[in-house]
Amino acid sequence: MTDLREQETLEELRGWLADNWDPERGLVEWRSMLADSGWGMPHWPREWYGRDLPAGFTPLVDAEFDRFGALQVTRSGIRMLAAATILEHGSDLHRQKFLRRIITGEDVWCQLFSEPGSGSDLAGATTRAVMVGNKWVVNGQKVWTTSAHKAHWGLLLARTDVDVPKHAGLSYFILDMQQPGVEAHPLRQMNGHASFNQVFLTDAEVLPEFQVAASGEGWNVATTTLMHERRAADSLRSWGSAGQPGTGRIYEEAQEEIRTAMAPYSWYPQRAGRVDLVMPRAHETGAIRDPVIRQEIARLLIMHKSAEWTAMRARTAQQRGRPQGPEGSLGKLASSNVARLAARVHTMVSGADAMLAGPEGPCDGTIAEILVSFPAASIAGGTDEIQKNIISERVLGMPKETRFDTDRPFRDIPRNTVS
C-alpha cells in the first residue's frame, strides 16, 4: 500500500471509531459491529467480515484501536485456528455459519487432534470416521483438548481409510460437540490441575457438509491449523497479560472473558520455572548468602537471560527483514532447560520447605507448583526430543530419521496397545 492509501484508511478508521465506539456497549454487540464493518479482521476478504487489507497493515489498525482506547477483536484461542483453517480450506457454508460467531466470541471451539496412542505422532491418529447412510459416524478417543467440556464445535482429525499410507487416510471434520455421542472428561495432571480434557467419541455424527476438504485431505488441512497454533500460543500469552482496562461495561465483560479463558493456564508460569521468584526467595530464605546456591542462581540467570537475548536477536533480525536464523527454533528447547534448572534452584533455595505444598508452602504454594509442573515444559507443545529432531533436521540439515510408517497401508503399521 502506498503511504497515501495508508493515511486514508487510518483516517476512515478513526472516523468510524469516533462514530461507533462506546464502552457501555456489550462485548458481543461491539464485536458484531467489528465483523460487519470489517475493522476487526481487516486482512480478511471483504465478503467475509474483512476489508481486504494487506496482512502487514493489521498492526497499524490495531495500534489505532489502542490509541483510541477501543477494544479490538480478540485474535486468540482455538477459534482463531478454526477461522484460519475455514478461510483456507472450508466451504462457503462453513464460512457463513462459523466465521461471524468466531469474531463475536459466541462460539467456543476445541481441537481434536491428539490421541492417547499418538502424542508426538499426530498423523498416527486411529479415531475412525465411517460413512453410515448419509452421515459420518465417528468412534475413538481424543486427548489434551482444552475447553472440550464447554465447546460448541471441534476441529476433528479422523481416519477414513486404513488401506492407504497413514497421512493419506485422514480426513478433517467440524464436529458438533454438544451431541450425545461426545463426552468430555477432565484430565487431571500430576500438579492437580485439570486444564485439559479427554474426549470420548461414541457413534458421534457429522453431516457430510461439515467435512472440510475432501476425504484423504485431512493431514493437509490439519497442517494449516498447526501452522497457526504456535502463533496462537504467543497471542494467548499477550492476551493473558493484556493491559489495564478502561471503565465501562465492555471492559468488564472483556476482563471476565479473559479470566475464564485463562483459568486453565494459571499454572503455566510455574511450568516455566518462575525465574522471577528466585532472587526474592533467596533473600527471604537467606540462601543468597550461600556461595554454593549463588553459583546455581548464577547458572540459571545466565541461561535465562541468554535465552531472552537469543529471542531478542531473532526478533531484531526479523524486523530487519533478515532470515530469522536458528534462534527462533531454539527458544522452546532453551525454555525447557531453564524450567528444569529453575526447579533445581528453587529446591536448593527453599531447602526443607521445598516439601511443602498448599497455602502453607513457600509463596502460598507457588514453589510447590513449580516443582510438580516443570516436567510439562519439556513435553507440552512438542517434546524436547521432537524439538531436537526438528533443529537437527531443519536447521542443521542433518539426515532425517528413517521412517518405517509412511509407505505402507496404515492397517499394517505396528500401533500402540498401551497409552
Next chain:
Amino acid sequence: MTDLREQETLEELRGWLADNWDPERGLVEWRSMLADSGWGMPHWPREWYGRDLPAGFTPLVDAEFDRFGALQVTRSGIRMLAAATILEHGSDLHRQKFLRRIITGEDVWCQLFSEPGSGSDLAGATTRAVMVGNKWVVNGQKVWTTSAHKAHWGLLLARTDVDVPKHAGLSYFILDMQQPGVEAHPLRQMNGHASFNQVFLTDAEVLPEFQVAASGEGWNVATTTLMHERRAADSLRSWGSAGQPGTGRIYEEAQEEIRTAMAPYSWYPQRAGRVDLVMPRAHETGAIRDPVIRQEIARLLIMHKSAEWTAMRARTAQQRGRPQGPEGSLGKLASSNVARLAARVHTMVSGADAMLAGPEGPCDGTIAEILVSFPAASIAGGTDEIQKNIISERVLGMPKETRFDTDRPFRDIPRNTVS
C-alpha cells in the same frame, strides 16, 4: 578336580619350583623352562606347553609361584591375544611356530584391526588381501596399533571378498611385520604422546599357510581376539603395577621388560582423571577452603567411589557364582564420566595454573596432561556411544539399531571418504 588331585598337583609344582627356580637365570631361559614343563600355562593342552589343568586352577598355581617368590609367565599384551586366537582357530603349524616364543616373550605382536575409516565399525575394514600367484598380497592402512614399529608379527583382519555382505568377506592373517611392504609411523595424539602407530600396507605379503581359518571366516576369528582384549587390558594394569621385585638378574630383566612395555601407557592414569590427586591438590592450592569447589570435589568422589563399589559388587557376585548383572558393562561408561568430571574439578582446583603445561605446570605437568588426555577415556576401547548401545541392547534388551549394511554386498555399502 578333587581336592586330593589339587593337593598332589600343587605339591608337584612346589617340588618343581624347588628344583628349578633360580633368580640368576635369564628371563627367556626361565620362561623356556616354564613352556617345557607346562607350568607357565597350566590350562593349555599338554601338547602345547600346558598341563591340561582346568582354567579355574590357574590362580592356585599362580599363587604358589607368588608364595615361592618365583616369576610366572607374563600373561599380558597382544601376544596373549595371539596365543588365544591361535589355540582356538590356528593350525598346528601356527601353534608350533608361535606359541613357545609367545610364552618366552621373544616375539612382539601387534593387532591390525582398526582402520582410519572404520573406528567403531571394525567389520567395515577395507584393507584388501588378494591372492596373487601363491601368496596373499595386502594393501591398505591400519591405525591405533600399539608397538607396530617393533612388532615381529601382526594379527591382521583384511577383506578378501567385496561381493558378499561385510562380515562374510573378511579373512584373518598372521602378518610378518618386518617385511618391506609394512611401514609403521607413530601417530601423535593431542596430548603430545605417540603411543600408537599407523601402519601402511603396500603389497605386503602373507604365505597361504599364515592365514588363520578359512577365507570369509575372519570376523569369527577376530571375535575371539576381541573377547580376550578386555581381559588383556585388565591384566596389563596389574602387570604395570606389579609388586616389588626380588634381587637377581631375572628380576632386573623383568623390570626392564615392564618398563618398555608400559612406556606407551604412561598417560593412561591421566586419561582416567587422576582422582587420587584431587584432595592433595586442593590442600596445596587452598581450594579445599572454597565451598563451591568442595561441592565439585564431593560430586567427583561420590561418582568415583560409587563406580569402584559397583565394580566390587560385580566381582563379589562373580565370585559367588551369580550372573554378573549389569554392573560389569557399566564400568567403562562410569570411568569416562569420572574422567570428564575429574578434569573439570582439576581445572577449578588449579585455577589459572590450569593453563600451565610442562615441568613448571602443577604436579610437574601431570595436571596439564590430565586436561588434554581425558577426552580419550570416552573414545578409546569403544566410545561412550558404543557402550550405551551395548548396555541398552544387551543389558536392557532394547531393540537393535536398524542395520543397512549387513545384507548386501560390501561393494554397495556407502563408505568413508574422510578419515
Next chain:
Amino acid sequence: MKFGFSEEQEAFRDVLRRYFEDRSPTTEVRRLMATDQGWEREGWNRMNSELGLAAIAIPEAYGGQGFGLAEQCIALEEMGRALVCSPYFATAVLAASAIELAGSEQQKLALLPGIASGETVATLAFCEDGGSWDVKGVALEARGDGTLHGTKSYVLDGQAADLVVVLARAPGTTGTDGLSLHLVRGDAPGLERRALQSIDETRRIARLAFDGVEAEPLPGATAPVMERVLARAAICLANEMVGGAERLRADALDYVGMRMQFGRSIASFQVTKHKAADMLLDVELARSAAYYAAAAHDEADDGVVALASLAKAGAGEAYMQTAIHAVQMHGGIGFTWDNDTHLWFKRAKVSEVFLGTSAEHRERLVAYWRD
C-alpha cells in the same frame, strides 16, 4: 571389604517384593494417600505380624530380630520400590535408632519391644522451622523442670505417632552443647500437632508445638550420638530412594518398550536407548553407594558418617534425575495424575531435601574426608 548379598538375604528380598506387589500395588497406595493419616493400622499391623519388619534391626534383647542395617535396608529398598504407605521410616528407623543409641537399658527394655512389634508408632522430632538437620539448629528448650518449649517441624508421621522422641537443648546453650532427647506421648498435654501439606501425599509430615510439655529424658543424647542416628537414617533413606529410582527406571523402560510412535517402538530410538543406559548407570552407582554404606555400618566402620552422606547425596541426585527422565519417557501421559510416575516423582523431590539437601551432604562428605 567385599560386599554383596547372601542367599538368605536375597530370599528375604524376594519374599518382600512379592509381599508388597501383592499388598501395596499403586491402587492401594492411591487409596491410602487419600486418607487423613496416609496409612492404616490394619496394614501396618499385618506387615509386622506377617513379616516382623519393624523388628529387623532391633537387638534381640529388646524384642527385635537382631539383624543388621543391611537387612533393614533390603526392606527399605523394597518399600521404596513399592512406595508402601506406612509409618515404618518414622518408627523403625528414626525413633528406634534414637532410643537404641541414646536410651537407658530400662528405657530400651520398656520401649523397643513395642516398636519392634509395631504396636507403638513412634517418630523423631529433629529439625525445626528453619529446616536444618544440623544439631546446631536446634532451639527447642528442655527446661530444668523437665518441660519442653518450642516447635518442631517436618516431623515424619508426627501427627499419628503414639510416641515422639524430641531433640532439645538446655536453656542458654548453643552449637553441639547441651543437647538432650526426650520421650513425649503423642497425646501429651501441651503438645499441639498440625499436619503440614507435603508434595508427597504418600508420606505425612507435621509441625509440633511444645508448650511446657512434660517429657522423659533419654540419658545418652550427645552430638556424636545424634550424628550416628542421622547417619543411620540417611543410609536407610538412601536405600529406600534406590528402590524408588529402580522402580521408576524399570517402569519407564517397560513403557517405552510397549509404546509405538511413527510405526516403531519408542525403545528403538537411539536417544531413548542411550537415556535408558544413562538411567541404569545412575541407579546402579547410587545403589552401590547405598549398599556399601549399610555394609560399612554393620562392620562398625569409623567412616560410616561420611559414607552415609555420600550415599544420601548420591541417591538424591539419582532419584530426582531418574524421576525427571521417567516422566519425559512417558511423554504427556507421564504428566497425568492417572499415570503412576508422579507418585515416585514426588517422593524423589521430598527425599531430596529430607534429612538435609544433597549439597549439605556433599559438604559434610568433604568435611569428613578432607584429610
Next chain:
Amino acid sequence: MKFGFSEEQEAFRDVLRRYFEDRSPTTEVRRLMATDQGWEREGWNRMNSELGLAAIAIPEAYGGQGFGLAEQCIALEEMGRALVCSPYFATAVLAASAIELAGSEQQKLALLPGIASGETVATLAFCEDGGSWDVKGVALEARGDGTLHGTKSYVLDGQAADLVVVLARAPGTTGTDGLSLHLVRGDAPGLERRALQSIDETRRIARLAFDGVEAEPLPGATAPVMERVLARAAICLANEMVGGAERLRADALDYVGMRMQFGRSIASFQVTKHKAADMLLDVELARSAAYYAAAAHDEADDGVVALASLAKAGAGEAYMQTAIHAVQMHGGIGFTWDNDTHLWFKRAKVSEVFLGTSAEHRERLVAYWRD
C-alpha cells in the same frame, strides 16, 4: 535494548572471515605455534596495515578508528574462529583499554597511536603467582621512588611486548586501596621475562619479575577503573570464545556429515543429531550473551560489569562443552595431533580460567545482581 548487527557490521565480518580464512588457515596456525614467539611481526603488521584491526576501538583522537566494542568484538569473534596467532588481545584489548581508561591525555596521545597502528606491541601485567584477577590479590609494589618490585604471571605475550602496563600498589596498602598502573618498556633494566609453557600453544604467556624497575605511572588507576578494564577484556574474550566454539561446532557437524560407519552417515544417528542440536543451543546462548554485553558496553549501560561476567561465564562453559563434544564426535581421529580439533580444545581450556574462572564470574554476577 534491541540488538543485532547493521549491514556495515555484517560486511565487516564478511571481510574479516575471508581474510582469516586466507591468511590464517590451520596450517599457518600450526606453523606459528611452533615458533618461539607464537606469532610474527610480518603477519601482525599486515593485519594492521590492511585492516586496521588494532585501531578499531581506539578513539580517533588517538589515531584509532573510534568504533565501539561491538565492532572490536566482531574482530575478536572472527579471530577466535580462525585461531589467529597474534598479540591482538594483549595489545588492542588489554593494554589499550588500560591506557585509554587510566592514562593522562598526554600519555594517550603518546602511546595509543603506536598501539593503533600495530607498531607497539603491548600488554597488561595484572595477576600474580596466585593467579587471581581480583585487584585485591595484587602484591607487586610501586615504591615512592617510582620503582616496581615484585612479579607478575600469566602475562599474555609478556615476553614479546614492547610495552608492559603493570598493575601495582603502594607499600603497606591492601584491598582496593593504593592501586596504580605503570608503564614499563619490555627491555627495561631490572625486568626479567620468562616464557611459561601454556597448554595452548597458539597464545603465549610469561612470568615477569620486577627488581626495582623504573616505571612511568598512569594517573587514573583506581579499583573501579580496573574493574572496567577487566569487564572490557572479559567481553572481548567472551566474543572470541564464541567464535572458537562456533568453529568447533560447525567443523564437527561437517565431519559427522561426511563420516560413514555401519554403512550410514554418523550424522544420521539420532544421538549425534541431538548432540548437534544441544551444541547449537549452547553456542547460540553464549553468543547472545557475548553480543549483548558488547552492545551494553557501547550504550554505557551501568550494568556492564555484571554483563561482562555473565558473558564470560556463559562462554566459558559453552566453549569447553563444545570442545569436549567436538572431540567426541570426531572419535579417535579427534584425539590425534593431526586433527585440528585439539587446537581449539586447548584454547577453550585456557580461556576457561584466563581472566578468572567461570565460578568466579558467576559469583561476581550474583554479587552485582543480588539487589
